[in-house]
Amino acid sequence: MPEFGDIAIGKRGGMDVWRKCKECSRGFWTPANKDYGTCFLCWYKPGAEYEVQSGASKGTVYVKLAEDDPQYDMTCKFGFLGGGWVRRGRLVIARQLRRSLTEGEVVRRRDKNQANDDVKNLYLQRRGAGFRWWMKKDRKSF
Numbered sequence: 001m002p003e004f005g006d007i008a009i010g011k012r013g014g015m016d017v018w019r020k021c022k023e024c025s026r027g028f029w030t031p032a033n034k035d036y037g038t039c040f041l042c043w044y045k046p047g048a049e050y051e052v053q054s055g056a057s058k059g060t061v062y063v064k065l066a067e068d069d070p071q072y073d074m075t076c077k078f079g080f081l082g083g084g085w086v087r088r089g090r091l092v093i094a095r096q097l098r099r100s101l102t103e104g105e106v107v108r109r110r111d112k113n114q115a116n117d118d119v120k121n122l123y124l125q126r127r128g129a130g131f132r133w134w135m136k137k138d139r140k141s142f
């Protein structure tokens with residue numbers, strides 16, 4: 001284990017410092033020019049939102065849930081900032097229906113805007129329904 005205050009070359013080539021989290025006392029690496037005070041597990045409290053900055057799902061907002069949340073079973077448990085994250089659109093629909101969505105249910109957006117998670121903009125589809133509709137529409141077959 002590194003000592004608090006230790007410095008190492010960070011992932012992006014800059015200097016990283018091993019700091020002690022003010023809340024949970026765990027150690028964590030952070031860039032030398034930034035002092036967040038807490039580790040990322042304490043920083044992202046239940047209810048926190050995280051917007052994807054790049055890639056195919058850019059603009060998608062994830063929400064962190066507490067472990068006793070009724071919709072916690074919808075979240076991804078591993079990796080990704082300590083787990084417990086769910087896409088905000090799915091959460092909005094789940095809260096509306098008062099039940100968790102299954103793997104086979106996909107939340108789609110009428111205006112195709114990933115960031116618009118208004119209830120009126122969202123609708124539920126079965127996984128693969130869009131594809132079946134497309135097949136029927138053009139009478140395609142393989």
Ligand SMILES: [Zn+2]
Pocket residue numbers: 021022023024025026038039040041042043
């Ligand atoms: Zn912490």
